[in-house]
Amino acid sequence: MQSTRNIVSNNKIWMLIIFVVGAIPALVSDFDGSAYTYAAPYILSRISLPTFYFGILISGYAAGIAIFSLVGGFMFDRFSPKSTVVYSVLLFSIFTILTGYSTNAIELVISRVLVGFGVGMFQSASVSFLGDANPETRGAGVMVWGVLAGLGTFIAPYIILPFLPNYRIPFLISGILGFIVAAVFYFVVPPVFKKEEKLKNPFRHVLNRYSVFPMVSMFFFGFTLLGLLGYYSDFLSSVVGFGKTSVAIIISFLGVGGVIFGIPAGIFSDMVGRKIVLIIAITLISISMLAITYAPRDLILFLLATLAFGTGWSIFSILSPATGQDMVRDEAVGSVSGAILMTFNIGGIIGPLMIGLILAKGFTLRAGFLYFIDIPAILALLLTIAMKYPKNIKEIVKQQLLEDASISK
Numbered sequence: 288m289q290s291t292r293n294i295v296s297n298n299k300i301w302m303l304i305i306f307v308v309g310a311i312p313a314l315v316s317d318f319d320g321s322a323y324t325y326a327a328p329y330i331l332s333r334i335s336l337p338t339f340y341f342g343i344l345i346s347g348y349a350a351g352i353a354i355f356s357l358v359g360g361f362m363f364d365r366f367s368p369k370s371t372v373v374y375s376v377l378l379f380s381i382f383t384i385l386t387g388y389s390t391n392a393i394e395l396v397i398s399r400v401l402v403g404f405g406v407g408m409f410q411s412a413s414v415s416f417l418g419d420a421n422p423e424t425r426g427a428g429v430m431v432w433g434v435l436a437g438l439g440t441f442i443a444p445y446i447i448l449p450f451l452p453n454y455r456i457p458f459l460i461s462g463i464l465g466f467i468v469a470a471v472f473y474f475v476v477p478p479v480f481k482k483e484e485k486l487k488n489p490f491r492h493v494l495n496r497y498s499v500f501p502m503v504s505m506f507f508f509g510f511t512l513l514g515l516l517g518y519y520s521d522f523l524s525s526v527v528g529f530g531k532t533s534v535a536i537i538i539s540f541l542g543v544g545g546v547i548f549g550i551p552a553g554i555f556s557d558m559v560g561r562k563i564v565l566i567i568a569i570t571l572i573s574i575s576m577l578a579i580t581y582a583p584r585d586l587i588l589f590l591l592a593t594l595a596f597g598t599g600w601s602i603f604s605i606l607s608p609a610t611g612q613d614m615v616r617d618e619a620v621g622s623v624s625g626a627i628l629m630t631f632n633i634g635g636i637i638g639p640l641m642i643g644l645i646l647a648k649g650f651t652l653r654a655g656f657l658y659f660i661d662i663p664a665i666l667a668l669l670l671t672i673a674m675k676y677p678k679n680i681k682e683i684v685k686q687q688l689l690e691d692a693s694i695s696k
Contacts, residue, residue: 302420306431308475309416312376312409313436315465317542319383319402321443322461323348324516325538326454328524333452336392338521342643344399345517349509349635351403352410356628359408362621369476371412373469379405380465387458403632411628414605415621416476418612426561429609430553433601437545440597444535451531497614497675498623501607502630504670508569508607509634510641510663511576512600517639518652526652527584537589544598552602561610564602565671571599573664580656603667604631613676638663 323330331340355375362371382401389395417428447457494502523534556564575595582588608624615623642655 304475305420305477306417306428307435308471309413309420310431310435311468311471312372312413313432314439315376315379315383315461315468316406316410316439317436318439318443318464319379319386319406319458319461320516321440321538321542322447322454322457323386323399325444325447325520325535326451326457327517328521329452329454330386330389330395333454334389334391334395336395339643339647340392341517341521342639342641342646344396345513345639346636347396348399348403348406349513349632349639351400351405352407353403353629353632353636355404355407356411356632357407357622357625359411359621359625362408362412368412368416368621369472372409372416372476373473375405375408375412376465376469376472377405379409380462380469383465384459384462387455407628407632411608411625412621414608414628415612415624418609418624419620422612424554424557425609425612426553426556426564426606427550428553429605430549430602433545433549433553433605436605437542437549437597437601440542441539441546442542444539448532448535494626495614498611498627500670500674501610502627504569504667504674505604505607505627505631506634507663507667507670508572508603509631509636510638511572511660511667512604513632513635514638514642514656514660515576515579515596518642518655522652522656523589527589529584529586529589533586537586537593540590540593541597541600544594544596545601548598549601549605553606556606556609560676561606561613562671562674562676565606565610565674566668568599568602568606569664569668569671571595572603573661573668575599576656576661576664580653580661607631610674634663 327341327344331338359371359375362368379402382398382405385398386395386402389398414429414432417432418425420428443457446460447454450456519538520534523529523537524531529537552564552568572595575592578592579589579596582592608627611623611627612620638659641659642652645655645658646652
């Protein structure tokens with residue numbers, strides 16, 4: 288049995304493979320999310336559902352993630368991350384296919400909630416896996432997830448566009464990709480990741496005066512991200528007036544920033560600290576969101592604003608759980624990641640529902656964006672600026688490295 292440090296130093300190719308395969312569920316997760324964001328107007332039109340169902344469906348998806356992010360993080364700390372990810376990816380795969388083949392509102396809502404169950408479990412377990420593999424390079428490790436998530440977000444609209452208005456085949460493709468990812472993860476990732484003490488109740492070590500900041504800031508960011516993902520396609524087409532090809536290109540740009548800037552941002556956070564990188568990311572999100580809400584119909588302007596938002600999204604959403612991992616003992620990194628992702632998705636439940644509510648009362652979609660997407664992003668920025676970090680963070684990481692950590696094939 289080799290230690291994590293020995294594998295990193297003596298077999299970097301193997302460790303790179305572990306990082307890529309550990310993050311590959313992000314590809315199918317965000318492929319599904321991007322495909323749904325783009326296809327949502329066509330799905331609702333086919334089933335004859337009113338506009339406020341955009342909010343109900345994205346909130347149901349977020350509810351599934353919120354509940355099972357905590358489960359996935361707990362299972363990472365108590366059991367094998369390998370089995371957690373494999374079974375949850377299989378669950379995701381079945382219900383992303385059923386999203387495309389739903390014929391009524393009940394089937395569609397259930398499918399999106401259960402897709403969220405799968406995503407919640409494997410997202411928290413995978414991000415914990417990547418962050419815990421080598422705490423000294425935690426930022427770079429977790430941002431492999433951001434890169435593959437960005438790739439999935441980028442390619443989905445181009446795959447779905449040729450099939451429209453028939454959106455079923457892309458969701459079938461998403462499910463097949465999920466089955467492939469589960470198989471690759473099963474055969475490559477070690478069954479025993481780290482040998483260490485298993486806490487009976489890791490949640491006791493999750494909440495402290497430091498970790499509360501990423502939890503609350505991610506809560507408000509949940510309003511922002513899930514609100515945008517739920518309504519962006521409809522906003523671009525019905526409010527701004529873009530055609531379906533332009534909408535596909537704009538939505539694909541949500542993924543470009545993560546692919547380009549994800550790893551550099553992670554490396555930079557390892558060098559100078561997470562807080563400054565998180566502030567830059569949420570600042571990009573806040574400014575670009577205001578531009579999206581009020582910009583005139585100009586394709587280049589929307590591409591740039593969407594690129595900036597996607598860059599901030601890929602960094603902020605993944606480095607925040609890594610920040611929480613910096614703030615707790617090694618045996619609780621999965622649970623703190625799950626808790627941060629849970630609060631994020633609780634915000635993701637509330638935000639889209641509130642947009643749907645004010646739309647039902649006659650307000651415009653721009654007003655919904657301002658109150659439940661733009662303002663929460665600014666609140667997340669203020670909380671990130673106020674974030675406290677342990678003064679002895681290097682000692683925390685050093686202690687994590689001194690734990691008895693082993694990887695076996």
